[in-house]
Amino acid sequence: MSINETIITSVTPIVPICVPDVYRPAAGEQGAETYCTFDYTETPEVFGDDMPDAVRYLVQLHLFLPVGATPLRLKRQLRRAMLDAGMTVGDFTNASDLTSQHYVLECQAVDWEVG
Numbered sequence: 443m444s445i446n447e448t449i450i451t452s453v454t455p456i457v458p459i460c461v462p463d464v465y466r467p468a469a470g471e472q473g474a475e476t477y478c479t480f481d482y483t484e485t486p487e488v489f490g491d492d493m494p495d496a497v498r499y500l501v502q503l504h505l506f507l508p509v510g511a512t513p514l515r516l517k518r519q520l521r522r523a524m525l526d527a528g529m530t531v532g533d534f535t536n537a538s539d540l541t542s543q544h545y546v547l548e549c550q551a552v553d554w555e556v557g
Contacts (some may be wrong), residue, residue, distance in 0.1 A: 445551060449480050452523040454467050456516065457505065466504075475508045475542075478520075489551070501529065501549040506542050512545055524549045 443451070446462055453460040458479035467473035482501040505520060507513055517534055524531050524547065532548035 445482060445553065448527050448551070449501065449503065452527040453478050453480075453503070453520065467541045475506075476516075477506050479504045479506070495554070498555045499553070501534070501551060501553045503547040503549060504537075505547070507545075509538075509541070509543060509553045511543060513534070513545060517545060517547070520547060527551075542543060 449473065450460050457476060459465060459474050461477075461479055463479060463481055465473070465477050465479050478557045480501060480503045482499045485498045487496040487498045501524075503520060503524065505513065505516060507516070521531050521534070529549040529551045532550070535546045535548070537546050539546040
């Protein structure tokens with residue numbers, strides 16, 4: 443399973459909309475108020491014969507909610523989902539502004555099936 447599939451499969455039972463990079467509602471549709479996006483950096487790891495044997499993904503999972511919503515339950519569920527998917531989980535950073543709540547969960551995953 444790809445890293446995208448892993449993240450989407452883990453998140454969508456909790457937050458039904460989870461997409462890579464940027465969430466854009468379809469033309470004519472009202473956008474969801476609660477949704478997730480994600481991005482990641484790929485880093486080659488564990489070299490042998492000048493080739494990487496693994497890829498480490500530095501993942502940022504973004505949770506967006508309307509101002510005034512309570513994020514605690516969703517944050518706990520998302521953290522648990524990423525752990526259950528085999529990722530290591532770091533900090534949840536609050537990146538909210540006046541228009542929405544925005545929380546960023548940092549995770550790491552390793553893919554040993556590089557070749």
